[in-house]
Amino acid sequence: MEQTQFLQRQDLQSLVDVLIAEGYRVLGPQVRDAAIVYDELADVSHLPVGVHDQQSPGQYHLNRSQSQRSFAWANGSQALKPLLFTAREVLWRAERDAEGKINFVQAQAALQKTAVIGVRSCDLAAMRIQDQVFLEQQYQDENYRARREGLFTVAVNCSHPAETCFCASTGDGPTAKSGYDLLLTELDEGFLVTAGSEAGKQIFIQLPLELASDQQHFAAGEQALHAEQVQIRKLPQAGLADKLLANLDHPRWREVAERCLSCGNCTMVCPTCFCHKEVEQPQLDGQTTEHLREWDSCFTQGHSYIHGTVIREDTEKRYRQWLTHKLATWLQQFGNSGCVGCGRCISWCPAAIDLTEEAAAIVGGENG
Numbered sequence: 001m002e003q004t005q006f007l008q009r010q011d012l013q014s015l016v017d018v019l020i021a022e023g024y025r026v027l028g029p030q031v032r033d034a035a036i037v038y039d040e041l042a043d044v045s046h047l048p049v050g051v052h053d054q055q056s057p058g059q060y061h062l063n064r065s066q067s068q069r070s071f072a073w074a075n076g077s078q079a080l081k082p083l084l085f086t087a088r089e090v091l092w093r094a095e096r097d098a099e100g101k102i103n104f105v106q107a108q109a110a111l112q113k114t115a116v117i118g119v120r121s122c123d124l125a126a127m128r129i130q131d132q133v134f135l136e137q138q139y140q141d142e143n144y145r146a147r148r149e150g151l152f153t154v155a156v157n158c159s160h161p162a163e164t165c166f167c168a169s170t171g172d173g174p175t176a177k178s179g180y181d182l183l184l185t186e187l188d189e190g191f192l193v194t195a196g197s198e199a200g201k202q203i204f205i206q207l208p209l210e211l212a213s214d215q216q217h218f219a220a221g222e223q224a225l226h227a228e229q230v231q232i233r234k235l236p237q238a239g240l241a242d243k244l245l246a247n248l249d250h251p252r253w254r255e256v257a258e259r260c261l262s263c264g265n266c267t268m269v270c271p272t273c274f275c276h277k278e279v280e281q282p283q284l285d286g287q288t289t290e291h292l293r294e295w296d297s298c299f300t301q302g303h304s305y306i307h308g309t310v311i312r313e314d315t316e317k318r319y320r321q322w323l324t325h326k327l328a329t330w331l332q333q334f335g336n337s338g339c340v341g342c343g344r345c346i347s348w349c350p351a352a353i354d355l356t357e358e359a360a361a362i363v364g365g366e367n368g
């Protein structure tokens with residue numbers, strides 16, 4: 001059996017039906033509050049059919065056309081991150097028993113099979129980075145592992161990158177090379193479908209697939225090339241990390257800090273950011289307490305608070321920390337860049353700050 005076959009557009013519902021029959025909770029992209037987000041999906045008519053996005057620094061808008069395509073848009077604010085590294089979760093609870101003894105109970109995430117339709121290549125790359133953080137260090141996160149093991153990804157090759165995308169320059173897109181269970185390439189008349197794992201093959205063999213024609217393969221190749229060529233942003237490449245770290249006193253850090261609101265939006269939407277804090281939530285009756293982990297941001301004052309001192313007391317230092325960690329010290333820490341070129345931090349920054357522009361301003365070179 002060929003690994004890539006063709007699914008007629010009118011048969012897309014079979015993908016959702018097979019996944020549900022196999023016990024998956026299915027999530028798919030849908031329009032909510034004027035943005036495309038992942039939500040429960042049982043009926044493919046709820047996909048964003050004919051919806052397109054317009055993104056630029058500080059801007060995200062949707063519009064509609066008569067197109068029958070369901071995936072002719074680039075990523076919204078969500079990635080896979082909130083599904084795997086949840087924004088807020090209980091790590092352990094303490095309870096006082098009848099004798100007054102305090103018992104500690106670890107909170108464990110239940111393994112739930114979840115299939116996500118519409119995952120993009122940059123988000124697969126970001127998931128790989130978060131796997132490094134949560135599963136491949138000295139201590140492993142069991143809750144992340146449970147959610148990761150239950151995840152089934154139906155990736156979609158990007159055909160319409162946003163103006164803010166630059167995954168081609170980071171090498172993370174716009175087509176998915178690995179890391180998916182199933183991969184869709186949307187064409188006008190339907191989808192090329194490729195299985196990328198054993199779990200993916202189990203779904204693949206249940207779909208009403210046909211042999212894909214040479215013309216369809218050619219159209220997919222042309223579409224991929226076009227999606228790469230239309231990207232207008234890029235990260236400066238040569239010696240980026242070393243140059244950033246050699247320019248910690250560059251005046252541009254102060255200039256960008258005059259615009260940056262230290263709101264942390266960029267870190268919330270970034271699919272690779274993993275900073276978090278831990279907080280206690282005791283009940284007023286004094287009998288129980290919960291210890292929670294919440295997303296944090298290097299833009300908050302508390303994030304650099306150590307022994308009575310805030311190490312990064314102003315926005316200049318916080319922005320510098322964000323950019324140099326993403327693009328320079330991440331390599332020392334994990335062996336790769338912390339940026340997959342998804343462009344979210346550009347679109348969702350209320351001050352329209354563009355990290356490709358900031359990086360180019362500091363190290364020299366072009367960002368487009």
Ligand code: SF4
Binds near residue numbers: 353
């Ligand atoms: S760069 Fe933009 S999104 Fe990030 S903290 Fe500053 S203002 Fe907020």
Ligand code: SF4
Binds near residue numbers: 342
């Ligand atoms: S730094 Fe910005 S462009 Fe890079 S992965 Fe994070 S959100 Fe995406």
